[in-house]
Amino acid sequence: WADDTYALSAGLVGELSRRVGKEWFFVAVDYSFGSAMVKDASRAVTDTGGKVIGAVRYPFNTTDFSSFLLAAQSSGAKVVALAGTGADTVNAVKQTHEFGLQQGGQTIVGMLTFISDVHSIGLRDAQGMYIASQYYWDDDDGTRAFAKRFIEIEKREPTKLQAATYAAVRHYLKAIEAGGSDEAKAVNAEMRKLPVDFFGRPAHIRKDGRVVYDLSLYRVKKPDESKYPWDYYQKIAAIPGDKAFRPEGTGGCKLDK
Template identity: 55%
Template sequence: MRASARLKRYVSTGAALAALLVAGGATAGQNAIKIGVMIDGSGFAQDTGGIGAVTAAEMAAADYGGKALGRPIQIISADMQNKPDVASSIARQWFDQDQVDTITDLPVSSVGLAVQQIAKEKHKVLLISAAATTELTGAQCSPYSIQWADDTAALANGTARAVVANGGKKWFFITADFAFGQAMETAASNVIKAAGGEVVGGVKHPLGTTDFSSYLLKAQASGANVIGLTNVGLDSIATIRQAGEFGITQSGQQLAGFIVFISDIHTLGLKTAQGTYVTTGFYWDDSDQTRAFAKRFFEKRQRMPTKEQANTYAAVLHYLKALDASHSDDAEKVAAEMKAMPTDYFGRKGSIRADGRVLYDLALYQVKKPEEAKYPWDYYKKIRDIPAAEAFRPLADGGCPFVK
């Protein structure tokens, strides 16, 4: 099936935009500010982003008023099947034929890197709200890309450093064998060793693995007191569930998830997931602002937003503000304006560095025991705040070639 046949279009629901599209018909669509949400529609990351990321982008467009630069905002989406070649084909069609102005979400690091290269060639802004590899702001950076996702360096600093300080000195990794998993394990291992811990072993598994028994048996036999999960989505869910069946946490070994989502915990339930460490920049129950956004999102999707979906909302809203502030849709001008403007991350101020890295504070949480939860989706208790300066890799260490 050709990429064009897979495209699904969604239009923001704001009343002003709806009226414009009805009145303007095809002309309105041709002149619209077009935002493409490139999602995993049916794979391991479908719950962490998926159609919920499209909803988040729609919410941002509606909240902004449905127009930017005096033009209607149109949200389109496509399932890139977690394949860089499929994602690249969609991106080229969007940029070359469909006049898409920017792409967001991009839940797989290899996909993010592939689409970033195309966006750089085409001089298009990229809003990366899911892919986590630091290469996106490192050696393969683009002057037009903004990375909103918690990256591998920040997740490693948040989880590994705190767990080692709490006595988790010996680690074994269960790692997804793709760009994110490998980068995450490397970053975490460096932090663990620097903090005085050691890595005693690890295994790698392909995406979409359903049986983790052999990997968990190796982890049990390794002598590690912490099992680091450097996988994501359905793979993380399966690992944590089967670890519970093996009685791993009951026997004294601790699970540390480097990229665990609230949707994962909801699927697992607190009885299975309790005690797991989670580092994240967004938790729906953290503040009045996050709760207000989450309540509106819940009304649309009947589930609380993940950090990926929250990142998509924040990224799209900031992009729309930059369009009007720069009075242009030129990628160079818009990217420069996005970096000059302070970010508003659900009431918390942040900034965007020259390499495109969005800086905001994170926090380390631990999944609650069932008896600790007081209401639905009450899943996390905060262990410590992680300032942005501590979490994210220093600009000078990234190797971004256009940063002086």
């Protein structure tokens, strides 16, 4: 129900290669997630006629990104993509400003960035960064309705992963109610029969279990563009689900044969 490295690469890279630049440099965390993201994103860059100038890998929980960001800066790549998570992303983005990457004309992309990360970074340093997401709390009436209930309890806006988890559990419980059983196979079948409501937007469950919906490309706002708390994203483009997610039959799932 959440996005994955393929979707974040195929959707985000495709749009940005056309809009921002075709020369990419990756700063990736050195474990399986970082490797998968760089692999999928590099393929997407090539598919759009772009070029991967280089890539560096850093240890998880790094606090000093100076050598990695200097390598990205000296590469001259138009786009510097950060393939990390959490505190790594927060620290890396803050340090891109210290070294003047944006001032030098490079665009920063957060390959897997949550709104909580942007909140921690602050708009002064996060402004201009691009991200892709299937959920942003202030997109429309459907996303705002869920966010209103969430913030009453958590006192902060939901991330895209929290939204996806909610959508999955809600659909699962609706299937139990509709079918009158919590037996796994029965619920599975019922989930596939019921229409999927992804915060008011259409979605569907494929044979291999992947839930398909549209993603969006966002640019993080400048401080003077933000009008109220958590007003962080400007939508740049919609990314159709059939273009963002891995094509059915190519993921190696034994159920998809």
